[in-house]
Amino acid sequence: MVVVMSPEATDEDVAAVVARVEGVGGEAFVSKGVVRTIIGLVGDIESFHHLNLRTLRGVADVHRISDPYKLVSRQHHPDRSTVWVGAAGRQVPIGPDSFTFMAGPCAVETPEQTLAAAQMAKGAGATILRGGAYKPRTSPYAFQGLGVRGLEILADAGRATGLPVVTEVVDARDVEVVAEHADMLQVGTRNMANFGLLQAVGEAGKPVLLKRGMTATIEEWLMAAEYIAQRGNLDVVLCERGIRTFEPATRNTLDISAVPVVQATSHLPVIVDPSHAAGRKDLVVPLSRAAIAVGADGIIVDVHPDPETALCDGPQALLGAELRELAQAVRRLPSAVGRVDAGELSRTA
Numbered sequence: 516m517v518v519v520m521s522p523e524a525t526d527e528d529v530a531a532v533v534a535r536v537e538g539v540g541g542e543a544f545v546s547k548g549v550v551r552t553i554i555g556l557v558g559d560i561e562s563f564h565h566l567n568l569r570t571l572r573g574v575a576d577v578h579r580i581s582d583p584y585k586l587v588s589r590q591h592h593p594d595r596s597t598v599w600v601g602a603a604g605r606q607v608p609i610g611p612d613s614f615t616f617m618a619g620p621c622a623v624e625t626p627e628q629t630l631a632a633a634q635m636a637k638g639a640g641a642t643i644l645r646g647g648a649y650k651p652r653t654s655p656y657a658f659q660g661l662g663v664r665g666l667e668i669l670a671d672a673g674r675a676t677g678l679p680v681v682t683e684v685v686d687a688r689d690v691e692v693v694a695e696h697a698d699m700l701q702v703g704t705r706n707m708a709n710f711g712l713l714q715a716v717g718e719a720g721k722p723v724l725l726k727r728g729m730t731a732t733i734e735e736w737l738m739a740a741e742y743i744a745q746r747g748n749l750d751v752v753l754c755e756r757g758i759r760t761f762e763p764a765t766r767n768t769l770d771i772s773a774v775p776v777v778q779a780t781s782h783l784p785v786i787v788d789p790s791h792a793a794g795r796k797d798l799v800v801p802l803s804r805a806a807i808a809v810g811a812d813g814i815i816v817d818v819h820p821d822p823e824t825a826l827c828d829g830p831q832a833l834l835g836a837e838l839r840e841l842a843q844a845v846r847r848l849p850s851a852v853g854r855v856d857a858g859e860l861s862r863t864a
Contacts, residue, residue, distance in 0.1 A: 516560055517591045521574070524574070532574065536556055540562070541556055541558030553592075582780070584740065597613075598610060599862070601861075605861050608862075609857065614856060614857060615642060616813060616856075619644045620819050623665035623666075628819070640842050643680070644669070644678040645817075647827065651705050666692065680696070681724055683700075684702070702726060707735075713743050716748070730759050737753075752786060754785075754815065755773045755786070757792030774787065778810065784812040786806075786811055786815060789802035790817040796822070796832060796833055804844050819834060
């Protein structure tokens, strides 16, 4: 069961609902979004019905939810959500009214490389800068990222270009320092089921980009989002980045059908990562076009000023003609499906 608070509800109104629920032995998990607060209830449903929660000040509605993921379900939130990314200065929307283009280097290597990639991304039309300071790699001998120094370099590039920054956090112990430097925290595919990390980013006070696990079902993916929401954060964006199948022609198989399936089930925005799905730069533009056509709320793409020397995922990074072709697709195609560029809807924080 969930209690939906009105936009005018105060902290005291929320506390009154929590106190009443706890008074009958239930648990109440408060999750805050941009325009509304939702309280998830755990316990005896029948006892909750006798509390007359709808009569409490600040309560807009009460819903009994059949989905296993209560807070991220559309059963209590029929309108799809918009998540705003940014801090002082500019905030960029990710949601059903716009199309958001994120781009940047897969890994932060040097200040010069990161700034060059950020300028490439902005020149191509990106409104959010991505870059990895912590890199969870399959091989322990592969480049693992620059850590805090990488965060500093990425933040500097974001300020220089005026782009909000999203970067991955791989350990719950690093959430605080990553949140100090980034506008949005990414949970990667290998950590989708790292429940301690999900809870930690849910408490960090920053929007979260949650990538689908490489073997995760859609329900498992949404349950991972529920872990974040249950800890107080409804500003979650889901990212389809390809799943592991029997087909070896691409690194992963992009499950393009996951976008409308999830959008029909959850109110959270859904974007696509064609770079990590394909692992090949020649497929990034076609898969990006497919993502736009199917109704994705955005894409996140790798760019690099010199892919041949990249320390991470160079074969999928765009440069030159491929990046120009992608920029053209991002400019022209979203309007065909009723979207506008997220930059046009950006707001001053």
